[in-house]
Structure formats: structure tokens, C-alpha cells
Amino acid sequence: MTTASSADHPTRRDFLFVATGAAAAVGGAAALWPFVSQMNPDASTIAAGAPIEVDLSPVAEGQDIKVFWRGKPIYISHRTKKQIDEARAVPVASLPDPQSDEARVKAGHDQWLVVIGICTHLGCIPIAHEGNYDGFFCPCHGSQYDSSGRIRQGPAPLNLAVPPYQFVSDTKIQIG
Numbered sequence: 001m002t003t004a005s006s007a008d009h010p011t012r013r014d015f016l017f018v019a020t021g022a023a024a025a026v027g028g029a030a031a032l033w034p035f036v037s038q039m040n041p042d043a044s045t046i047a048a049g050a051p052i053e054v055d056l057s058p059v060a061e062g063q064d065i066k067v068f069w070r071g072k073p074i075y076i077s078h079r080t081k082k083q084i085d086e087a088r089a090v091p092v093a094s095l096p097d098p099q100s101d102e103a104r105v106k107a108g109h110d111q112w113l114v115v116i117g118i119c120t121h122l123g124c125i126p127i128a129h130e131g132n133y134d135g136f137f138c139p140c141h142g143s144q145y146d147s148s149g150r151i152r153q154g155p156a157p158l159n160l161a162v163p164p165y166q167f168v169s170d171t172k173i174q175i176g
Contacts, residue, residue: 048070048071049070049176050176051069051174051175051176052067052069052174052175052176053168053172053173053174053175054067054076054172054173054174054175055171055172056076056078056112056171056172056173057171057172059076059078060078061078061079061080061111062078062079062080062083063077063078064076064077064078064128064129066117066128067175069163069175069176070176072116072117072118072163073116073117073118073125074114074115074116074117074163074175075113075114075115075116075117075128075136075149075160076112076113076114076173077112077113077114077115077128077147078111078112079110079111079112079113079147080111081111083134083147084101084110084111084147086133086134086146086147087101087146087147087148087150088100088101088102090146090150095150095151095152096151096152096157097150097151097157097158097159099150099159101148101150104148104149104150104159104162105148106165106166106167109167109170112173113147113148113149114162114163114165114173114175115136115149115160115161115162115163116160116161116162116163117136117160118160118161119138119140119141119143119156119160120143120151120156120157120158120159120160120161121138121140121141121143121154121155121156121157122140122141124138124139124140124141125138126138126139126143126145126160127139131144131145131153132144132152132153133145133146133147133152133153134146134147135147135148135149135150135152136149136160138154138156141154141155141156142154142155143155143156145159145160149162163175163176164176
């Protein structure tokens with residue numbers, strides 16, 4: 001005569017033991033989730049410093065768009081061949097803040113200029129396609145930048161800053 005062991009046939013006690021353990025594990029995870037989740041930065045912090053992607057395909061040649069990154073206006077200019085040629089024909093030594101046009105754009109994407117739209121004089125927002133150099137004009141104190149964002153005239157001491165950016169594809173950039 002043989003007797004059946006509890007390993008062969010689970011008993012009611014075994015079922016209650018497994019069910020209690022599973023309920024304790026789920027309850028522990030549910031209680032732990034908010035503590036782990038509160039350690040992550042909130043959505044406003046992520047949005048304030050997160051990189052942004054901009055689709056360039058709807059921007060026509062000669063057109064500028066303005067986007068915001070980290071609360072700063074970013075001008076993205078789709079420059080014409082004429083604007084590029086004019087920017088490259090300027091003797092760099094004659095500029096108040098000497099920098100070549102090639103150093104301000106990404107290689108192979110010369111038609112795209114990406115600059116932070118804050119005047120380097122006192123922080124006003126310049127207007128695109130204004131001024132004597134077909135670039136940017138600061139209405140506050142009259143600083144004028146060329147189509148490469150370089151200071152050409154006025155009290156501003158430096159060129160418009162170029163934010164960190166990269167081309168994700170031929171028609172999309174990531175700023176930040």
C-alpha cells in the first residue's frame with residue numbers, strides 16, 4: 001500500500017501559501033512603484049532641457065522658422081545660394097567677431113543656419129531678413145547680423161550663438 005505525498009497532489013495549504021506569496025509580491029511592487037517613480041525628473045524638467053527634433057522639409061529656400069529650445073528662440077534659416085555666397089565672400093578679418101561661415105554651419109548642410117535668436121548686446125530678439133546684410137536686425141539698439149549670424153554693425157560684441165545641434169537625417173535636426 002502506498003500513500004500519496006503532498007508533492008504529487010497539491011493540498012489546499014500549498015495553494016493558500018502560493019496565493020498569499022503572489023498577493024504579497026504584487027502588493028509590494030504596487031507600494032514600491034510610487035517611491036521609484038518620484039525619483040524621476042518631472043515632465044516640466046524634461047521638457048525644459050530635453051533635445052528637440054525639427055523637421056526641415058516644410059521650410060522653403062529663403063525662409064526662416066523660429067522654434068524654442070530651453071526657453072530660447074532658435075532661428076533655423078534655409079539660406080539661398082546667394083546668401084551663402086555673400087556670407088563666404090566677406091573677409092573674416094574685417095569682422096568684429098571673426099568666424100568663417102563654414103565654421104557656423106554643418107559640413108554638407110551649408111544651406112541651413114541654426115542660431116540662437118538672442119542679440120549678444122543686451123538680449124533682445126533680432127528680426128530675421130532685416131537690416132543691411134539680409135540677416136538679422138536687433139530693433140533694440142540697431143545691431144545687424146549677416147546671413148551667417150555674424151555681427152556686422154552695431155553695439156553687439158559677438159556673433160549670434162550657434163546651439164549644439166546635429167542632423168538626424170537630411171531633413172531633420174536635433175537641437176540640444
